[in-house]
């Protein structure tokens with residue numbers, strides 16, 4: 091008897107991606123995450139990490155992690171609601187709440203878990219979600235898990251979001267208006283003030299995902315709400331500990347009752363083990379640095395302006411970006427992946443991004459600037475980008 095492989099369709103799909111030039115091998119990082127890192131045996135300028143402030147390998151974070159592992163062990167032993175709430179987890183939550191100037195905070199295992207766990211916990215099938223079309227996958231999954239009705243508005247179109255809320259005025263159920271603070275693929279900033287006004291006018295809950303704004307926007311990196319001066323007007327703020335903070339995790343900030351509700355109902359909190367103590371300790375050390383060294387954030391923004399000006403001078407388009415997330419528009423996905431591979435050979439690592447992560451025809455490489463890059467590294471990166479871009483005909487075809 092010949093046994094057919096019921097998973098063979100996966101192999102066929104992989105083969106079609108190979109044919110299309112969109113198959114991606116995982117590159118292996120063989121050094122700490124630094125502005126120049128070793129991937130696959132090669133030293134390259136690292137424009138592919140979210141380590142905005144250079145904290146991922148900062149000695150103070152590393153030492154804090156080691157000390158916590160020595161003192162409290164490698165693992166927490168349980169989910170938060172059973173016996174896995176260590177005092178250092180509570181210390182981190184109190185620290186973040188104070189930093190963000192809110193009543194309370196809950197830390198999740200990741201930003202993904204924070205979004206998906208929160209939206210699915212607070213809403214049900216009778217409720218409505220009004221969501222930007224470019225919101226992050228973790229928001230989309232949380233919306234789906236909640237089984238609420240999802241109303242998608244065109245990217246950053248606050249007027250359309252308001253119109254949807256107005257149309258829902260007589261509908262029963264709760265309403266949630268949700269946006270990314272900074273959009274992860276385009277690097278543009280959500281129109282928070284207009285969205286908050288729409289939410290207030292129609293009694294909707296306002297939620298913002300500040301994954302790429304945490305440590306980047308606002309005073310000392312307090313995020314989009316601080317950047318726009320909207321303290322007290324956004325009911326739910328999500329942030330991440332995995333990007334600028336340099337470690338791992340996600341958090342939700344808001345009222346004490348919101349946080350206590352999530353302690354009781356957010357499924358990743360209830361059903362998945364808490365962070366190792368080393369993670370919480372390293373995050374605490376990162377918040378010390380955010381508070382004591384705001385000049386790191388200045389350097390991040392200086393580098394961002396410098397790098398973008400050089401790219402524009404060379405003839406590249408960086409799309410709608412307003413932040414250190416720097417898309418370099420290419421067009422077709424296969425070309426973006428090819429560009430990324432050729433750059434790597436020349437000493438720059440910047441990932442290619444195509445459909446389904448971004449719309450068809452809007453493929454790009456995404457260059458992430460950090461505070462830790464030197465001017466010399468950025469100069470070299472632009473020189474290599476320009477050389478490879480010219481060779482591939484990307485600079486002449488570029489019209490956007």
Ligand SMILES: *Cc1c(COP(=O)(O)O)cnc(C)c1O
Pocket residue numbers: 200201202203205226228270272274299301302330331332333338339340
């Ligand atoms: C990265 C990201 C997340 C997920 O954060 P992790 O901590 O890496 O899980 C959530 N939302 C947005 C907008 C992101 O860019």
